Amino acid sequence: MGYLSIGEMAKLNGLSEQSLRLYDRMGLISPTHRGEENGYRYYDIRQSAVLDIIQYMKSLGMSLKEISVQLRDPDINYIETVLRRRQEQVDGEIKNLKFQRRAIERTIESIEHYRTAPPDGTIVLEYIGRRQMYLIDCGINFYDYDMDEYERLLRELKDSLSADQLPQIYFCNAGTVLRQENLAQRRFYSTELFVFVDREFVSADLTTPIPASNYLCIYCDSFYKEKEYAERLLQEAEKRGYRVTGDYLCESISDIPMVDTTARGMFLRLQIPVSFA
Amino acid sequence: MGYLSIGEMAKLNGLSEQSLRLYDRMGLISPTHRGEENGYRYYDIRQSAVLDIIQYMKSLGMSLKEISVQLRDPDINYIETVLRRRQEQVDGEIKNLKFQRRAIERTIESIEHYRTAPPDGTIVLEYIGRRQMYLIDCGINFYDYDMDEYERLLRELKDSLSADQLPQIYFCNAGTVLRQENLAQRRFYSTELFVFVDREFVSADLTTPIPASNYLCIYCDSFYKEKEYAERLLQEAEKRGYRVTGDYLCESISDIPMVDTTARGMFLRLQIPVSFA
């Protein structure tokens, strides 16, 4: 009495007939009976318990092969090991997803910023809140080189990020620092690259805080105009009677959507913190 | 000057040569040059920017095909849509993983419980803290039927769980309730199945709280001994002069590791809440 055909068993347990056949072939679970004449698979409803276990083990990230080994020769210690391994893995995945979640927010904000950004060459005064940067010193003055070398240095930044277990995703918001004293003397010398990161996600000893301030900013759509525009920025600050209060930043805005398949699409916001006095 | 071979490009960007060749074939990114004679791929380091974008898009869950479309004909609005879609997806995944994380903890506890559990037939008094159960009324008195029907009802519970968007993973901790008044009259009539769930993860209106209490418990290794053991439990309570203060529960412990490939491996803890007086 009461055997279930493959279709009934599948429906009852919410999986496909194909999966049941696959599990049979892989030795996870075979029907208790086979039709003598027709070769049909007939399952006992109690085998649902095995399907539950299979499902559970799958959710633990075990492969079908591993599962079949466990079903054949169950080892509770092994299961416990898998559970603990999986627990750590899940913790890691949660952390990653939280990173990613934040990075996506950041990109959306960045796109909005890009959309509303003034055209190339515009100078504006903006208040920018407190930020946190992840900084590396690459030991090479990139102003002496061109785009190629800059790309090479970006790779270094990228490697450094991943060495510190930070998600690559922050990488879309990179930039460079020019120290206040160098800028004052029009000396384009800098070896420092950064990405902006989140204070709440990245440990404090890896990051450098940038205080909130009013910034005099100029928007720029090419890597090659940077020096010229920076000069304009300084002149404008002087004209307006602002005092420069910190380091100059060259921030790349919305790197991602600016796709140019031969080179990095650039939209930069060059900025210097200023006070009025 | 300075073209990169496929190996250099791969190393620089932390992916395999095979992947670069795949991306070429799929039309995501082709080397700017090809060796005339030897057919070698030569990349421009600036193409790293494209690889960054590809990586970013991949992390957004886009397929290589979608990515190639976007690279060919970028649409910032589409990107934003993908970003928002991905954001929701990430939120869902985080929620799921938190569920899973908790369920794994629960299973590990369950295994530990199983390891230290007394042998079949032992009666002990245990304090059990507050619990939360997800309960369904299946409308059928399962004491009138055997294991087959019980399996069928478990499937119903399972469907109900997934209809309420709860993870199947809780399913490993199922059990049945017998109301106090029925037990008192030795009337084995119950239509209620449950799984234990977490208060913090499952909305309150889906769950029923079980207060903390001392429970007189008997451990049982077979479905078929339940009635007999429940009777023993009642007699023991009487002998010790305890008063039954609530519903009887039949809780299955560590369902998962008890693998018997023909039927559900059972280890039950039958329990009645009692007070002394």
Added chain:
DNA sequence: GTTGACTTTATAGCAGCTGCAAGGTCTATG
């Protein structure tokens, strides 16, 4: 006896790679 729902096996495909084989090429050293 026919219809239509079911079953069987076998085979191919998916995505995003990895790995291998067979063959050609580059560069450095002897």
Added chain:
DNA sequence: CATAGACCTTGCAGCTGCTATAAAGTCAAC
């Protein structure tokens, strides 16, 4: 100049956990 060893090319097979399809056989109901 020869040769070794690192590199490159294409093409094909394989991985996982399915899904989809085809061709053929079976069952239950009318």
